[in-house]
Amino acid sequence: MARDKDRESNRLTARVGRYARVGTNVGGIAAKMAGARIFGLELDSGKNAGELAAALGGLKGPLMKVAQLLSTIPDVLPPEYAEELSKLQSNAPPMGWAFVKRRMRAELGADWQGRFGAFDKDPSAAASLGQVHRAASLEGTSLACKLQYPDMASAVEADLQQLQILLSLHRRMQSALDTREIGKEISARVREELDYKREAAHMALYRRFLEPSPQVRVPQVVEALSTGRLLTMTWLEGAPLLSYKGHDQADRNRIASAMFHAWWHPFSHIGVIHGDPHLGNYTVFEEEGRPAGINLLDYGCIRIFPESFVAGVVDLYRGLLEGDGERVVHAYETWGFKGLTRELIDVLNIWARFIYGPLLDDRTRTIADGVKPSDYGRREAFTVHKALKELGPVTVPQEFVFMDRAAIGLGGVFLHLQAELNFFRLFNEQIEGFSAQAVAMRQKEALQVAGLQAA
Numbered sequence: 001m002a003r004d005k006d007r008e009s010n011r012l013t014a015r016v017g018r019y020a021r022v023g024t025n026v027g028g029i030a031a032k033m034a035g036a037r038i039f040g041l042e043l044d045s046g047k048n049a050g051e052l053a054a055a056l057g058g059l060k061g062p063l064m065k066v067a068q069l070l071s072t073i074p075d076v077l078p079p080e081y082a083e084e085l086s087k088l089q090s091n092a093p094p095m096g097w098a099f100v101k102r103r104m105r106a107e108l109g110a111d112w113q114g115r116f117g118a119f120d121k122d123p124s125a126a127a128s129l130g131q132v133h134r135a136a137s138l139e140g141t142s143l144a145c146k147l148q149y150p151d152m153a154s155a156v157e158a159d160l161q162q163l164q165i166l167l168s169l170h171r172r173m174q175s176a177l178d179t180r181e182i183g184k185e186i187s188a189r190v191r192e193e194l195d196y197k198r199e200a201a202h203m204a205l206y207r208r209f210l211e212p213s214p215q216v217r218v219p220q221v222v223e224a225l226s227t228g229r230l231l232t233m234t235w236l237e238g239a240p241l242l243s244y245k246g247h248d249q250a251d252r253n254r255i256a257s258a259m260f261h262a263w264w265h266p267f268s269h270i271g272v273i274h275g276d277p278h279l280g281n282y283t284v285f286e287e288e289g290r291p292a293g294i295n296l297l298d299y300g301c302i303r304i305f306p307e308s309f310v311a312g313v314v315d316l317y318r319g320l321l322e323g324d325g326e327r328v329v330h331a332y333e334t335w336g337f338k339g340l341t342r343e344l345i346d347v348l349n350i351w352a353r354f355i356y357g358p359l360l361d362d363r364t365r366t367i368a369d370g371v372k373p374s375d376y377g378r379r380e381a382f383t384v385h386k387a388l389k390e391l392g393p394v395t396v397p398q399e400f401v402f403m404d405r406a407a408i409g410l411g412g413v414f415l416h417l418q419a420e421l422n423f424f425r426l427f428n429e430q431i432e433g434f435s436a437q438a439v440a441m442r443q444k445e446a447l448q449v450a451g452l453q454a455a
Contacts, residue, residue, distance in 0.1 A: 094126035095149065100133065103147055107230040115225060119145070125280070129193060129300075134235060142235035143222060152194055160187045185401040189275065193300035196231040198452075202299035203233065205450035206274075209266055215258035215293035217285060236295040238283025242416060244291055249420060251291050255284055256419030258293040260426050263410050268430040270443045271310045275402035276301035279413070303402045304454065307443065308334055311436040313403070316352055317427075321360055328352075336397035344394065347387040354380040355407050358423040367414040367423070376411050 095103075100121070104112045113119060117138045123131040130148040137143055149155075164183055192198055200221045207218040217236055225232035244255055259282070266272045274281075274296065281298040284291045312334035319327030325345075332340055332348060353360075354377065358367050368376060388394055414421075447454055 094123045094131050097121045099150075100147065103150065104145075104230070107147075107227045108225065116143075127280075130229075135232070137222070142237075143225075144219065144233050144235045145225070146196065146231040146233075148194070148196065148229040156190055156194060160190065163187065180395070182396055182398075182401050185398045189301055189303065189402065192302075195228060196226065197228050199299045199302075200226055200231055201450045201452050202302040205272065205302075205446055205452060206266065206296065206299060208449060209270060209272075209446055210262065210296075213261060213265065215254075216262045217293065217295045219295075219297065236283065236285065236297065238285045238295040241279055241282050241284055241294070241413065244284055245416060245418070247291065249418075252417040253419050253421055255291050255294060256414050256417050256421055257426065259410060259413055260421070260423070262294060262296055263406065264427065264430045267305075267310065268314075268434065269439065270446050271305040271307055271439050272443070272446075273303050273305070273403065273406050274299070274301070275303045275406050276409075278409075279416070282413075301402070303399075303406075304443075304447070304452070305399055305403075306454070307436040307440040309399050309403075310439050311434075314431050314434050317356055317359065317431070320349075320352060320356055335400055338395060341391075344391055347384055347391065350387070351380060351384050355404075359427040360424065362422065362424040364420050364422045366418065366420055367411045371415060373412040373415040376415055377408050 100123075108115060115138070116135050117140055118136040120134045122133075124134050124144075125132045129152055130146055133145045133147065135143040135145050163186065200223070203219060203221050207220060210216045210218055219233035219236055222232040222234070241255065244251060263274060266274070276298060278298075281296070283295045283297065284293070285295055286292055312331040315327050315334065316331035318324070319331060328349065329340060329345060332345065337344075337348070358365065443454060
């Protein structure tokens with residue numbers, strides 16, 4: 001027992017030490033780059049990117065999550081930085097059994113083990129904010145218990161300060177984008193991920209809304225065994241999505257179609273998206289020995305949009321499809337882009353046509369021919385960045401950040417699967433008869449049932 005406590009204490013001490021070192025390292029890199037700018041010195045971007053990745057790579061915590069998030073939003077960071085950060089892994093060394101027992105006692109009381117039929121000592125997964133243990137109810141139902149690490153609130157706040165350093169550095173060195181709104185959005189979503197009661201409400205919302213869809217399964221929250229820092233849910237059996245890369249085209253298309261539905265159906269009907277495209281958040285379930293759909297597992301990063309934003313997405317799509325320039329401009333204005341000029345609209349349309357391209361093309365196709373998942377969107381982002389540098393800083397509206405990120409993540413999944421679908425027809429099925437007023441009404445009802453507030 002004493003040895004377990006010592007090991008756990010050492011882990012916590014090591015985490016604290018890593019936080020201190022990362023703060024120093026990120027600040028030091030920022031100071032070096034700022035000094036070089038003041039004195040007009042040339043810097044090796046690749047080398048500095050590597051140094052930054054090394055600084056972050058020592059920390060398996062919230063800042064790692066932020067770093068990975070930044071790497072998936074095109075053009076927020078210079079390409080060299082995005083490439084280095086995308087290599088970082090989010091798996092954290094798990095906390096030991098002594099930690100788990102103490103945390104579970106704090107959440108459910110001294111008799112917590114008596115409330116389970118079984119509880120695995122070793123976690124099935126460990127990530128940046130907590131770890132998951134497989135368990136069973138007293139009735140024998142398989143469960144997953146997501147337990148938050150201690151002191152995560154203070155760790156997140158410290159890490160978000162480092163995020164502001166990174167974004168401030170970007171604004172000084174690369175003036176094409178004003179990243180302040182991006183920082184606000186990332187900070188808000190990461191803070192929300194600490195609230196497991198909110199995540200439970202998100203899960204209930206998705207379960208209720210997607211229940212009629214046989215190709216998507218959502219866990220059920222066990223409220224009696226959940227708190228603000230412990231989330232207990234039913235365990236969904238499934239295999240990793242990438243394990244199906246070698247299956248035939250029909251199997252891969254079926255999985256990709258389920259992914260499309262899981263993402264676009266909630267957005268187009270109630271203005272909600274699952275904003276974390278990490279492959280670990282999905283598994284594939286089978287029926288009669290063949291893949292039948294996906295399990296959607298993690299609900300910490302959910303974004304709720306006002307119906308006007310959803311209407312802007314549909315307006316931009318239809319404007320591009322029909323060559324209606326006024327409708328395209330109206331969509332950008334609805335989203336909150338300021339100071340629109342003809343030149344700026346043309347640049348924004350480069351990115352819009354990339355995102356919407358497969359949805360505008362009425363044929364069976366891949367999401368992007370001849371592109372690696374890790375490169376999806378990079379070329380277009382570079383083109384947009386280069387053009388924006390000539391037009392002055394552009395502020396990206398806060399709501400746009402996770403919409404963009406999730407679209408890129410979804411495209412990466414389709415590329416991994418080499419899916420061939422008619423994305424035009426799939427999308428138009430989702431927006432058929434679209435009405436912003438109907439979205440607002442459905443959203444209000446759905447959020448009230450789940451105990452959530454509108455955007």
